[in-house]
Amino acid sequence: EPEVTQTPSHQVTQMGQEVILRCVPISNHLYFYWYRQILGQKVEFLVSFYNNEISEKSEIFDDQFSVERPDGSNFTLKIRSTKLEDSAMYFCASSSRRQVISSGANVLTFGAGSRLTVL
Amino acid sequence: DQQVKQNSPSLSVQEGRISILNCDYTNSMFDYFLWYKKYPAEGPTFLISISSIKDKNEDGRFTVFLNKSAKHLSLHIVPSQPGDSAVYFCAASADGGSQGNLIFGKGTKLSVKP
Numbered sequence: 001e002p003e004v005t006q007t008p009s010h011q012v013t014q015m016g017q018e019v020i021l022r023c024v025p026i027s028n029h030l031y032f033y034w035y036r037q038i039l040g041q042k043v044e045f046l047v048s049f050y051n052n053e054i055s056e057k058s059e060i061f062d063d064q065f066s067v068e069r070p071d072g073s074n075f076t077l078k079i080r081s082t083k084l085e086d087s088a089m090y091f092c093a094s095s096s097r098r099q100v101i102s103s104g105a106n107v108l109t110f111g112a113g114s115r116l117t118v119l
Numbered sequence: 120d121q122q123v124k125q126n127s128p129s130l131s132v133q134e135g136r137i138s139i140l141n142c143d144y145t146n147s148m149f150d151y152f153l154w155y156k157k158y159p160a161e162g163p164t165f166l167i168s169i170s171s172i173k174d175k176n177e178d179g180r181f182t183v184f185l186n187k188s189a190k191h192l193s194l195h196i197v198p199s200q201p202g203d204s205a206v207y208f209c210a211a212s213a214d215g216g217s218q219g220n221l222i223f224g225k226g227t228k229l230s231v232k233p
C-alpha cells in the first residue's frame with residue numbers, strides 16, 4: 001500500500017538552528033500538508049500546498065516556517081531559527097483531492113512523523 | 120480555543136464489548152467529521168468519516184453517529200479487539216469537507232483488554 005515517508009524520524013537541534021524536515025508524499029497525490037503535535041496536545045494544522053504554492057496556512061506557520069517542493073517527489077518543511085516551543089512531532093500528509101468524499105477514499109494519508117527536539 | 124473536544128483522555132474496555140468514543144464540537148460551520156486512529160511511532164490513519172447531512176455511517180465494526188443539534192459525535196467499535204488499542208482522534212472540516220486545516224481533538228487513548 002502506498003505510504004508517505006518522512007525523514008529524519010528524530011532530530012535534535014540547538015535553539016536558533018535551521019532544520020529541514022523531509023517528506024515523500026504518495027506519488028499521484030496533488031495536495032500536501034504539514035501538521036504537528038506537541039507532546040500531549042492535539043494535532044495542529046500548519047500548512048497546505050497545492051500546485052507549487054501555499055493554499056492555506058495557520059497562525060502557527062509564521063515567517064520562521066517555509067515549505068518547498070524542490071523536485072517531483074520531495075516536500076520539505078524548513079524552520080529557519082528553531083525555538084524551544086517548536087519541539088513537536090511533525091506529520092506530513094498528502095491527498096489526491098482537496099475535498100473529502102463520502103467513501104473516505106481520498107482522505108489524508110499521514111506519514112509516521114519526524115520528532116523534533118529543540119534544546 | 121478548542122473547537123473539537125475529546126473530553127476523555129483514556130478509555131479501557133474488555134475485549135468483545137463495545138467501545139464508545141465521544142467528541143464534541145463548537146463550530147456549526149463544520150460539515151465533515153473524521154476519525155483517525157494512531158498507533159505509537161506511526162502517523163494517524165483514517166478510520167471512518169461522516170458528512171453533516173447524515174447521522175450515521177457504518178463500516179464493519181465501526182459506526183460513527185452524529186448529533187448535529189447537540190454538536191456531538193461518537194465512534195462505536197463493536198466488538199472491541201485488543202488490536203483496536205490506540206489513540207483515536209476526532210477531526211472536523213469546514214468548507215465542503217476541505218482537508219486543508221482539519222481541526223483535531225486531543226485524542227482518546229483506548230485500551231482493549233483481553
